[in-house]
Amino acid sequence: MERFSSFDFGLSGLLSLFHEDWSQVGGVEEVVFSYLSVGEAVVADEAQRKEAAALGRDVAELADSCLSDGSIEMLFSMSTSGNYRFEDDETGRTLLSRIGKTCRSWQETYGCVPAEADAAWSSQEVLNEVCDVISSTPLRLPGEFCSHFGSGVAELRDALDACARSASADLAFRLLLRIHLANFIPVEYAAWVRYENIASKLAFGEFLLSSLEFLSADADCG
Structure with missing residues (x-):
């Protein structure tokens, strides 16, 4: 779908x-x-x-x-x-x-219509993969993040993980991508490969992930 x-x-x-x-x-x-x-x-x-x-x-x-x-x-x-x-x-x-x-x-x-749904998008497999990239993907946060929140990457990972497990893995992954884009956080090659795999399983459109390609250029991704 x-x-x-x-x-x-x-x-x-x-x-x-x-x-x-x-x-x-x-x-x-x-x-x-x-x-x-x-x-x-x-x-x-x-x-x-x-x-x-x-x-x-x-x-x-x-x-x-x-x-x-x-x-x-x-x-x-x-x-x-x-x-x-x-x-x-x-x-x-x-x-x-x-x-x-x-x-x-x-x-x-x-007018109102039902939100799109597919069993694959909320599967345990997708949840496991999203949680795994949240926990392992290098996230070099801008310095102002720590000064504003008094916390760092561990707290951000915890929030994204909780979002994936108790709200939606689909949403948590999109927020992870949005955080990369909003803060110009580089995407390393190994992470990019995994992002592509998850984006495919979630049937994301061609421009959602590709908007981050400039962040992975140094790793020869895309």
Whole structure:
């Protein structure tokens, strides 16, 4: 079964919009609507409705997971290279609630379809492989990560592992790729080979993993 999109999608795709100038779009709700934009159309096509479904499922699975709010905040911050900052009383689950509510509002207007699913994507085999790369892939974190969180790569690995085991291995792997991309973390050759294998098993589109090829150039990957 092929995915509905050749690019990143769901929560990891949305996080790419929280770049350096994201606040010029508006608040979180405006960013979500921008991500799910139908442009000048009055109706959404099937792919757009599937995108909303994927986003809603990612949010629900992460909110219902065993991750602490602090771990969710770590994943958001690392996936946006620190461009999303939690302030005042906002927590990881508060943010997820805002995203989920906005997504449901969009669906009420443009229609709702089930999120894509395939037994292979949630298999024990995929879970084991994702958890293994999370634990073993070299991750050279930017220095500001440690100064901001007072922690390092071990805590990030723990958060991603918990995401894979109690939310979704699919989401955890996409977040790992997003963290590489957002922070320009190199992908070593051995890791790239394993990433390709997992991406194939998860039926990711051709542009999701290939967007990281420039990070693996020194290892002659791609």
